[in-house]
Amino acid sequence: MMIQQGDWSRREVLGLGVAAGVTMGVGGAAWGDSAAQASMPTGVVAGRKPKNIIFMVSDGMSMGVPSLAEPFGHLVRGRGTHWMALSADARVSRGYFDMASLSSLVTDSAAASSSWGSGSRVFNHCINVLPDKTELTPIGALAKSAGRRVGLVTTTTITHATPAGFAACVYNRGDQHIIAEQYLGKVDVLLGGGVEYFAADHRADGKDLFNEYERAGYAVRKTRDELMHTSRVPERLLGVFHRGHLPYTIDQNNDETLKRDVPTLAEMTRIALDSLAPSSKGFLLQVEGGRVDHAAHANDAAAIVWDQLAFDDAVGVALEFMRGNPETLLVVTTDHGNANPGLNGMGPNYSTSNECFERLAEAKASVGVIRHELRKLRGEDEDAVTADEATDVIRSLAGITLEKGDAQTIANTFSGTWPNELNHQHRNFVGLMGQILGNHNGVGWTGVSHTADWVPTLAIGPGQEHFGTLRRNTDAFVSLTGLMDITHVNPKMSPEKARQYAAAAREEDYFAHCA
Numbered sequence: 001m002m003i004q005q006g007d008w009s010r011r012e013v014l015g016l017g018v019a020a021g022v023t024m025g026v027g028g029a030a031w032g033d034s035a036a037q038a039s040m041p042t043g044v045v046a047g048r049k050p051k052n053i054i055f056m057v058s059d060g061m062s063m064g065v066p067s068l069a070e071p072f073g074h075l076v077r078g079r080g081t082h083w084m085a086l087s088a089d090a091r092v093s094r095g096y097f098d099m100a101s102l103s104s105l106v107t108d109s110a111a112a113s114s115s116w117g118s119g120s121r122v123f124n125h126c127i128n129v130l131p132d133k134t135e136l137t138p139i140g141a142l143a144k145s146a147g148r149r150v151g152l153v154t155t156t157t158i159t160h161a162t163p164a165g166f167a168a169c170v171y172n173r174g175d176q177h178i179i180a181e182q183y184l185g186k187v188d189v190l191l192g193g194g195v196e197y198f199a200a201d202h203r204a205d206g207k208d209l210f211n212e213y214e215r216a217g218y219a220v221r222k223t224r225d226e227l228m229h230t231s232r233v234p235e236r237l238l239g240v241f242h243r244g245h246l247p248y249t250i251d252q253n254n255d256e257t258l259k260r261d262v263p264t265l266a267e268m269t270r271i272a273l274d275s276l277a278p279s280s281k282g283f284l285l286q287v288e289g290g291r292v293d294h295a296a297h298a299n300d301a302a303a304i305v306w307d308q309l310a311f312d313d314a315v316g317v318a319l320e321f322m323r324g325n326p327e328t329l330l331v332v333t334t335d336h337g338n339a340n341p342g343l344n345g346m347g348p349n350y351s352t353s354n355e356c357f358e359r360l361a362e363a364k365a366s367v368g369v370i371r372h373e374l375r376k377l378r379g380e381d382e383d384a385v386t387a388d389e390a391t392d393v394i395r396s397l398a399g400i401t402l403e404k405g406d407a408q409t410i411a412n413t414f415s416g417t418w419p420n421e422l423n424h425q426h427r428n429f430v431g432l433m434g435q436i437l438g439n440h441n442g443v444g445w446t447g448v449s450h451t452a453d454w455v456p457t458l459a460i461g462p463g464q465e466h467f468g469t470l471r472r473n474t475d476a477f478v479s480l481t482g483l484m485d486i487t488h489v490n491p492k493m494s495p496e497k498a499r500q501y502a503a504a505a506r507e508e509d510y511f512a513h514c515a
């Protein structure tokens with residue numbers, strides 16, 4: 001297997017694939033023969049409104065992630081990404097969001113999704129609630145009141161911050177058991193993880209939310225089979241396929257049970273679109289590739305590229321839908337950078353960067369699974385892990401043979417001995433592993449937390465012109481509501497006024513849920 005470096009011929013083939021769809025479907029209807037088209041070099045026709053809106057978020061996707069997913073796609077499955085094809089297509093609008101929150105230049109997912117979902121900046125860890133506890137109306141509720149159907153699809157718990165930002169309202173994003181109740185009757189299609197927030201035997205209050213959703217007319221699905229093999233896709237659908245988050249794609253790909261029981265993001269997106277599409281007044285669907293963010297927090301290069309490809313497959317499903325449903329606006333973006341992975345120049349004249357990168361294809365497990373396997377070696381009597389054992393586990397699961405000293409360093413952490421790590425963000429197992437594996441796969445990381453970068457945004461379909469420049473995150477709400485003929489304006493709080501609430505918010509377990 002070789003990386004097809006700068007493979008522009010392949011890109012053009014991909015571009016044609018998308019463009020063909022655009023010309024016959026989206027383009028034909030959306031851009032058609034309008035006189036305005038002649039004066040718009042990108043082919044954008046301003047002023048049209050979409051019937052349907054699909055808003056897709058690869059959570060925590062630093063710009064290095066799609067840059068790496070493209071050659072990785074060629075490497076492991078012989079094709080590139082929709083992200084690159086869209087980016088290279090002049091008819092697609094390309095812009096950025098400034099995602100700062102009310103409390104920090106660096107947002108968390110709760111404040112990020114709330115900014116899109118309510119048009120107001122809130123403190124990190126809050127979902128559509130201002131610092132003085134004023135509750136905001138999320139865009140999902142507004143869309144629903146306007147007669148549109150609403151869907152949320154994610155690879156995290158369905159009650160996690162990004163989906164919740166479109167349809168829930170809680171001061172503390174950790175209150176996922178409350179978010180699970182708030183969706184009832186307000187969101188038509190819910191697909192993701194998080195059984196623990198719906199099942200009576202997991203909830204502290206003993207409520208059986210699966211039962212309550214069923215009584216409210218939702219079809220409840222708990223396995224991939226149940227989801228995929230129904231003759232008619234129900235109008236109201238709650239599908240929850242794992243106790244917590246859905247597994248990383250790399251772990252699912254290497255586990256027959258997970259492959260059988262858990263649907264992919266692309267499969268869930270297809271079902272959600274099948275369910276929502278018959279709506280006469282259109283729909284608002286948010287789709288999140290949520291574990292890209294988790295892989296970044298874990299400095300896990302193999303996990304991040306596999307999950308980005310899974311997200312990209314879901315983008316492909318949305319593009320396919322648009323061919324038959326041209327009155328659809330597709331926005332593809334992320335909510336913040338995270339640890340900003342990048343492939344470093346390796347070796348003399350960077351001559352070994354490619355072969356380092358190709359090692360990612362040999363990985364068979366996430367760093368989380370590797371850590372779990374190493375922990376198991378300690379056994380009942382908490383034995384030390386030896387350097388040889390660490391070498392064997394990491395060779396078989398990460399496809400990388402560590403140097404003796406590095407293997408010893410990893411092994412020592414299981415006995416509580418840590419090296420003097422100068423970057424404090426990396427003073428933990430994943431930070432250490434990320435750096436040590438980076439010596440072999442070439443991928444470096446800034447830390448293990450979110451970053452303040454402006455985030456890239458792609459948009460195609462009626463209304464795409466709203467997403468063609470650098471915008472403030474809250475502008476997304478103004479644009480999306482405007483495109484849905486919704487006039488609601490939520491209250492806002494200035495950064496100056498918010499300052500008086502900052503200290504109190506910090507005391508309220510401020511960072512506990514900011515993962």
Ligand SMILES: [Zn+2]
Pocket residue numbers: 059060108109110112162293335336
């Ligand atoms: Zn996020």
